[in-house]
Amino acid sequence: MSKKTIREALNEALRQEMARDGQVIILGEDVAGGHGGTGVIDAYGGPLGVTKGVIGEFGANRVIDTPISESAIMGAAAGAAATGLRPVAELMFVDFMGVCFDQIFNQAAKFRYMFGGKTKTPMVVRTTIGAGMRTAAQHSQCLYHMFTSVPGLKCVMPSNAYDAKGLLIEAIRDDDPVIFFENKLLYDLACDVPDESYAIPFGEANVVREGGDVTIVAFSRMVHIAEEAAKTLAAEGISVEVIDPRTTSPLDEETILDSVEKTGFLVVVDESAARCGMAADIAGLVVEQAFDALRGPIIQITPPHTPVPFSPPLEDAFIPTAGAVCDAIRKLLK
Amino acid sequence: MNLGNNILLDAYHRMKSIREFEERIHVENTTGEIPGFVHLYAGQEAVATGVCLQLRDSDYIGSTHRGHGHSIAKGCDIKAMMLEIYGKKGGLCAGKGGSMHIADFEKGMLGANAIVGGNPPLVIGAALTAKVKGTDGVAVSFSGDGASNQGTTFEAMNMAVVLKLPVVFIFENNGYGEGTGCDYAVGADSIAKRAESFGMPAVSVDGTDFFAVEAAAREAVTRARTGQGPSAIEASAMRFYGHFEGDPQAYRSADELAELRKTGDCLKIFRARVEKDQLVTADALDQIDREVADLIDEAVDKARKADFPTSDDLLTDVYVSY
Numbered sequence: 109m110s111k112k113t114i115r116e117a118l119n120e121a122l123r124q125e126m127a128r129d130g131q132v133i134i135l136g137e138d139v140a141g142g143h144g145g146t147g148v149i150d151a152y153g154g155p156l157g158v159t160k161g162v163i164g165e166f167g168a169n170r171v172i173d174t175p176i177s178e179s180a181i182m183g184a185a186a187g188a189a190a191t192g193l194r195p196v197a198e199l200m201f202v203d204f205m206g207v208c209f210d211q212i213f214n215q216a217a218k219f220r221y222m223f224g225g226k227t228k229t230p231m232v233v234r235t236t237i238g239a240g241m242r243t244a245a246q247h248s249q250c251l252y253h254m255f256t257s258v259p260g261l262k263c264v265m266p267s268n269a270y271d272a273k274g275l276l277i278e279a280i281r282d283d284d285p286v287i288f289f290e291n292k293l294l295y296d297l298a299c300d301v302p303d304e305s306y307a308i309p310f311g312e313a314n315v316v317r318e319g320g321d322v323t324i325v326a327f328s329r330m331v332h333i334a335e336e337a338a339k340t341l342a343a344e345g346i347s348v349e350v351i352d353p354r355t356t357s358p359l360d361e362e363t364i365l366d367s368v369e370k371t372g373f374l375v376v377v378d379e380s381a382a383r384c385g386m387a388a389d390i391a392g393l394v395v396e397q398a399f400d401a402l403r404g405p406i407i408q409i410t411p412p413h414t415p416v417p418f419s420p421p422l423e424d425a426f427i428p429t430a431g432a433v434c435d436a437i438r439k440l441l442k
Numbered sequence: 443m444n445l446g447n448n449i450l451l452d453a454y455h456r457m458k459s460i461r462e463f464e465e466r467i468h469v470e471n472t473t474g475e476i477p478g479f480v481h482l483y484a485g486q487e488a489v490a491t492g493v494c495l496q497l498r499d500s501d502y503i504g505s506t507h508r509g510h511g512h513s514i515a516k517g518c519d520i521k522a523m524m525l526e527i528y529g530k531k532g533g534l535c536a537g538k539g540g541s542m543h544i545a546d547f548e549k550g551m552l553g554a555n556a557i558v559g560g561n562p563p564l565v566i567g568a569a570l571t572a573k574v575k576g577t578d579g580v581a582v583s584f585s586g587d588g589a590s591n592q593g594t595t596f597e598a599m600n601m602a603v604v605l606k607l608p609v610v611f612i613f614e615n616n617g618y619g620e621g622t623g624c625d626y627a628v629g630a631d632s633i634a635k636r637a638e639s640f641g642m643p644a645v646s647v648d649g650t651d652f653f654a655v656e657a658a659a660r661e662a663v664t665r666a667r668t669g670q671g672p673s674a675i676e677a678s679a680m681r682f683y684g685h686f687e688g689d690p691q692a693y694r695s696a697d698e699l700a701e702l703r704k705t706g707d708c709l710k711i712f713r714a715r716v717e718k719d720q721l722v723t724a725d726a727l728d729q730i731d732r733e734v735a736d737l738i739d740e741a742v743d744k745a746r747k748a749d750f751p752t753s754d755d756l757l758t759d760v761y762v763s764y
């Protein structure tokens with residue numbers, strides 16, 4: 109056990125699974141980098157450094173740099189998964205789903221059902237999400253809600269390094285297509301991570317902090333915003349329970365419902381979308397199944413219904429803040 | 443064809459403006475005042491300039507993440523561009539787009555584009571507008587060697603041929619897509635030959651030679667303007683800086699970079715040629731150097747001092763009406 113960043117934890121998960129299972133391959137743009145150049149191979153090790161060193165250990169036959177051709181990358185991963193490999197494909201930024209979504213949602217996601225249960229598609233798509241890096245409208249979105257709405261896909265979004273490792277290992281071992289969302293701003297966040305391999309089952313929420321007055325459900329980086337708010341409110345005598353579902357498909361409904369039964373209040377902090385996003389999804393669940401427990405309106409804290417702006421003050425105003433969460437809860441409990 | 447003095451000075455002005463703009467951003471970026479990703483175009487100036495010199499404001503170009511050079515060559519206001527890159531009020535896109543989304547439709551600049559392979563389909567749309575409306579407008583797509591491998595690019599090329607659209611596909615081969623070499627990622631012998639196989643004339647030119655680019659672009663744009671359909675040009679010129687600012691560039695050797703500045707500098711090559719052939723005077727070029735340096739100084743100064751937009755602006759312009 110030692111402190112590892114999310115980047116390091118993911119790297120370790122990939123190496124351990126590749127060592128364990130020869131069918132696991134990695135493919136994507138610059139997952140190594142340097143091929144066809146005058147410098148060194150593994151010049152990138154993944155655009156954000158997650159796959160650094162993996163090619164040195166497992167070779168170019170299993171760590172595959174591709175042309176910039178996302179449809180072919182995602183389709184190749186799906187096709188390879190259905191025929192005997194366990195590909196981990198990288199979609200550098202989730203925004204690029206725009207050029208390859210067919211291969212994911214019409215192809216990979218549908219195989220099992222559409223072919224009458226005859227096939228397995230054990231692929232993982234690792235992709236990055238999140239605003240806050242000033243990368244504007246086409247490199248900052250948090251589109252996990254769109255994948256979550258597609259039957260056949262599993263959706264995972266770790267908020268810390270321990271979960272990142274265990275969930276990625278689970279994703280690779282899972283026989284269904286899994287979309288694995290990594291928040292760009294969290295890569296350097298470190299915590300204690302066991303050196304040995306371990307898997308965290310999907311569909312089990314993590315109760316990050318226990319409390320009795322109000323439930324917050326938050327995803328990915330928003331878990332940290334929720335925790336920050338919870339700490340501030342604790343000093344004011346408000347006890348907040350923070351739940352990180354960790355996977356949106358499958359979703360641990362029970363943990364969320366039990367918590368709302370206990371607290372009577374629900375706030376969802378979600379960076380995905382103001383309309384038809386995860387916040388609306390969780391709110392719908394709770395209204396339907398825990399209506400009698402609710403003692404106030406459900407609050408959805410999301411970005412506004414706009415693209416992600418570039419200019420720093422605009423982007424800062426776009427992303428949900430701990431301050432906004434605190435204000436909402438104070439008002440709710442008054 | 444001999445280019446007149448005015449055209450050569452105009453060309454030099456555009457190339458020098460791009461170079462100065464990019465080198466200055468390279469320096470200013472280290473202060474932390476420039477938000478987000480910047481991808482510099484220095485080294486490839488002769489391509490944007492040789493092509494855009496053939497175009498009118500009413501013609502369109504589509505650009506890439508490395509779009510500053512195309513924007514300047516197409517006539518975008520340099521101060522408004524700098525404001526945009528700093529994320530300030532008065533920026534060309536009101537601070538909402540930044541470096542990767544500079545656009546100015548009045549100048550025929552359809553936008554830098556942060557999606558690799560994003561622009562070729564859009565550009566054939568601009569060409570379609572010209573064709574349907576019966577104007578003699580032309581649209582030009584700038585793509586990198588990396589973007590040449592994107593399915594969207596292939597689809598756009600085929601459809602342009604099928605519909606005989608007034609479009610020119612420029613492939614700027616700078617040897618790399620991020621950290622992956624073109625020789626590795628492009629399966630064909632050349633990007634030009636692959637484009638040709640779609641059914642359009644295509645040539646390869648030295649992208650550091652303004653005169654070579656200019657001649658090829660003139661022919662292709664004339665072809666488009668006179669209803670003879672699409673063409674493609676592969677222009678080779680390396681970028682002087684990393685893929686993005688901050689890129690350690692381990693995929694290329696120090697020798698490659700050093701050599702580049704010595705033998706692959708399109709501005710030096712241009713100057714040597716026009717001075718040797720006595721096409722323009724050294725004084726006239728020096729004068730442009732000074733003007734451009736002053737302009738970029740002013741642009742940076744103005745951008746640094748300008749106000750940021752306020753959070754009220756966050757909610758505007760999502761729709762025309764709602």
Ligand SMILES: Cc1ncc(C[n+]2csc(CCOP(=O)(O)OP(=O)(O)O)c2C)c(N)n1
Binds near residue numbers: 200204556590618
């Ligand atoms: C669809 C998509 N895939 C990947 C990227 C990430 N990316 C940005 S620029 C780039 C390299 C582009 O190479 P090239 O087309 O040769 O242009 P250059 O950077 O050399 O100008 C990549 C992979 C992206 N922005 N969009």
Ligand SMILES: [Mg+2]
Binds near residue numbers: 588615618
């Ligand atoms: Mg390139």
